[in-house]
Amino acid sequence: MSMVDYETVMSAAEQKCIQGGIRFTKRRKQVLSVLIEADVALSAYEIAERCNADSDSNMPAMSVYRILDLFQEQNFIHKLEIANKYVCCSHISCSHEHDESQFLICGSCRHVEEINLCEDAVKALQTAASAAGFSAISPQLEIKGRCAQCEQSEGKAVTS
Amino acid sequence: MSMVDYETVMSAAEQKCIQGGIRFTKRRKQVLSVLIEADVALSAYEIAERCNADSDSNMPAMSVYRILDLFQEQNFIHKLEIANKYVCCSHISCSHEHDESQFLICGSCRHVEEINLCEDAVKALQTAASAAGFSAISPQLEIKGRCAQCEQSEGKAVTS
DNA sequence: GCCCTAATTGATATATTGTATCGATCCCTT
């Protein structure tokens, strides 16, 4: 999220918008900025709040949802459906194809960590999925777990 | 879900409640019945509707949520957080330990299919998770994909 | 059997997340 250079990502996004025939408007820049600069996954309403935090802008949640939908189509962001939150894709400015992404999500505090699974594990998932008639699994995987901090602090079980 | 015998599951649940010192009340029986007999994952409000469908019962959604929480603690059911729906655990009446469960969820139509991953794939997930500081991943895995029917019918991409 | 206590339920309000709709505005193309 903040490992990549802000300007690089923003201009890459702008280029991809132009190539896709859509506009990279002020609203859209605001939302992408917030997501690039966030070090955690954010809900749509949290994104709206952050857009409105330090300016005279009035970003309605409705617009955030519209822009998030657009960004998902463009593969600029991922929705973490387990957490109902959104994160910036770490490969916006990469020229190569969209990678698989795997996210660990803490069942207690909802902390999110991005990991890289070995290819074999991913292949095993693909195989199991196609055996069940699912022709394509999403390149994105959400895994619910329990982060070190929560594990340490108290013993309440992960809701399975 | 309906591969297991209704009576077997209900009485196993009753036994586990007694052992856990909680009551297996009429309300709770209603909810579990609905989930056992459902062949698809249901939302909390859908469960309430089905409870109220063919009787003079008036199950409020509030009660459904309370009972679902309880059942999750007892490992009677799973919440599919990607779909915001609930399914009966297929191992309520098993004496052995709670198995891993993996659910494929169609990103288009939300159809749910339960699969069994090979141990190696699960181990790979566990390893990757602990490398990232997640001490325990949930035994349940939700995988978003695209079911055969949706793949066939139209070409809209899975939201990644 | 009766009472005490804790578990369970009822009832209501409210928070959070997300979708639908329709008119206004902006901006590119001609």
Next chain:
DNA sequence: AAGGGATCGATACAATATATCAATTAGGGC
């Protein structure tokens, strides 16, 4: 400059979930 599609504003509403507190019910000891 005008037409038309993309974008945005504004409002309403649906779906999912939590908080709270009073009322009721059910077991366990006497």
